[in-house]
Amino acid sequence: MAIDVLSDVLSTVRLKSAVFFDVTCFGPWVTSVPEGRTIASSVLPGVQHLIPYHAVTAGGGWGGVVGEELVRLEAGDIIVFPHGHPHVLSSAPGMHTPINLSIYVRPPDDQLPVPLTLGEGQETTRLVCGYLGCDAHPFNPLLESLPSCLIIRDRGGWLTRFVDLALNESRQKRAGGQSVLSKVSELMFVEVLRRHLEGLGAEQRGWLAGLRDPHTGRALSLLHEKPKHPWTLDELAHEVGLSRSVLAERFTHLVGQPPIQYLSQWRMQIAAGMLSKGAKVVETAFEVGYDSEAAFSRAFKRLVGVSPATWRDRKLVTEAPLPQ
Numbered sequence: 001m002a003i004d005v006l007s008d009v010l011s012t013v014r015l016k017s018a019v020f021f022d023v024t025c026f027g028p029w030v031t032s033v034p035e036g037r038t039i040a041s042s043v044l045p046g047v048q049h050l051i052p053y054h055a056v057t058a059g060g061g062w063g064g065v066v067g068e069e070l071v072r073l074e075a076g077d078i079i080v081f082p083h084g085h086p087h088v089l090s091s092a093p094g095m096h097t098p099i100n101l102s103i104y105v106r107p108p109d110d111q112l113p114v115p116l117t118l119g120e121g122q123e124t125t126r127l128v129c130g131y132l133g134c135d136a137h138p139f140n141p142l143l144e145s146l147p148s149c150l151i152i153r154d155r156g157g158w159l160t161r162f163v164d165l166a167l168n169e170s171r172q173k174r175a176g177g178q179s180v181l182s183k184v185s186e187l188m189f190v191e192v193l194r195r196h197l198e199g200l201g202a203e204q205r206g207w208l209a210g211l212r213d214p215h216t217g218r219a220l221s222l223l224h225e226k227p228k229h230p231w232t233l234d235e236l237a238h239e240v241g242l243s244r245s246v247l248a249e250r251f252t253h254l255v256g257q258p259p260i261q262y263l264s265q266w267r268m269q270i271a272a273g274m275l276s277k278g279a280k281v282v283e284t285a286f287e288v289g290y291d292s293e294a295a296f297s298r299a300f301k302r303l304v305g306v307s308p309a310t311w312r313d314r315k316l317v318t319e320a321p322l323p324q
Contacts, residue, residue, distance in 0.1 A: 003225040005211055006193065009142050010186075012269055013135040017185035018044050020104075022113040022167065023127040025059065029119030030095035032066075036084020039104040040133070046318060047133030049143065053080040053189070054089060055163045059125030063089045065148050076160045077153055080192055082146035091124060113181075128163050130185050138272050138304045139265040141255075142193075145206030152195050159195075162188040210254035215240050219251055223263050227270060228289035231263055268303045271296070275312035284308065 020043065023031075036050030043050060054063065055078045063079045064070040066086045070093045073079060081087050088096070103116065113128070136143055154160050166184045197208050210216040218240050223231065236259055237247040251259045267288040274284045285296035285308075300308045 003221050005217070005220050005224050006142075006190075008224045009140075010134075010190065012273055013140045013142070014273065015132060015134045015186055015189070016044065016047070017130065017132045017182045017189070020113050020131060021116045021127070021129040023116045023118060023129055024123060025061070025091065025125035025127065026117065026119035027091045027121045027124040028095065029061075029121075029125070030088065030090035030097045031118055032097050032099045033081075033087050033089070034099045034101065034104075035086045036081075036131075039101065042104045042106070043131045044133035047135075049134050049136035049140075050084045051080065051082055051132040051134065051189075052084065052087070053078060053130055053132065053185075053192075055128045055130075055160075055188075057126040057128060057160075057163055057167070059123075061089055061091050061125050062093050063087065068148070071149075071151060073151075074153075076157070077151060078159065078163075078188070078192060080150040080152075080189070081148065082143060082150060083148055085148055087149075089127070091119070128167060130166075132185060132189055135269070135272070139269040141207040141262070141266070144256075145208045146196070150192060150196055152192050154195075159188060159191050162191070205254050205256065207255055210251065213250070213254055215242055215247065216251050216254050219247065219259055220255075220262075223259065223266065227263065227267055228287060230289060231260065233258075233260060264299065265303060268300055271300060271308065272304070272311060272315075275308055276315040278312065278316060281308045281312070 033052055036052060040047055040050040056073050056075050058075050060072065060074040060077075062070040063073050064087060065081065066088055070088070070090075071079075073089075086099075103114075113130075134140065134143070152159065162184050166181050193208075197212060200209055200212060211220060219236055222236060222239055233244050233248060237244045240247055242250070248258055251262075255262060257265075271284045271288045274287060275281070279287075281297065282293045285293045288296070290296035290299070297308055300311070304311060306314075
């Protein structure tokens with residue numbers, strides 16, 4: 001059975017979620033959201049990269065990356081900022097407000113989401129604002145293939161029911177509620193990715209476009225299914241059913257790099273995850289297809305910039321559980 005490449009990537013880059021705000025907006029209203037990396041340590045301690053999303057549950061407004069054209073949002077719409085760019089949400093285009101970093105702090109009782117109000121007029125809009133965290137380094141092919149802003153129109157669809165479930169769960173304050181909220185947000189993000197993938201045009205390139213292509217997708221599946229296998233371009237082309245040159249051209253055209261180069265980078269992402277959990281360097285080298293610890297260390301440092309041991313030691317410090 002072919003491996004689910006998207007699921008493999010999401011697992012390996014350690015996708016995790018936190019829902020933070022249940023927002024009631026009174027018109028006119030506006031909020032400016034800072035760049036993800038400036039609030040990551042407060043929102044999801046230990047994550048490398050932060051992905052904000054906002055679901056409109058009632059009313060409507062406008063949203064988009066700062067400096068880009070804003071788009072109209074209605075109830076049932078979900079807007080996601082994969083690269084964590086600074087962005088704005090407002091009741092009308094052209095509105096601005098200073099960024100308030102003080103709100104991006106977990107409540108003392110750790111009870112989420114945090115209720116928040118914007119504006120002072122009559123109630124017009126309700127938002128659920130959340131954040132997903134993941135690894136961006138050493139290699140996250142999914143992030144590289146996503147635009148600065150994703151918008152999913154799901155008015156009355158089952159994706160909207162995910163948001164309703166999250167709201168109901170948060171209001172009931174039941175045991176295990178935060179785990180449910182986290183999983184619901186992750187599921188919602190996966191469905192957003194599916195909708196985006198289904199809507200890609202034939203002319204578009206990137207990792208997701210490669211995943212959709214029958215031959216390149218098959219090659220990606222094989223590389224992810226057996227990352228430690230000593231793949232050659234000839235063997236991979238034979239398995240996919242294309243000539244060596246055609247596979248190399250097709251894969252590079254869609255994904256942006258040759259298959260074996262992609263494999264090398266993906267191996268380093270797997271290795272980084274193992275090292276972050278305290279694995280020995282020699283054990284990690286073997287698990288990602290290297291016969292020599294020295295060869296693996298050279299390859300890892302060339303891509304990541306530090307040795308495997310240094311990466312592991314830093315991660316064990318930054319991702320250590322906070323004292324209770």
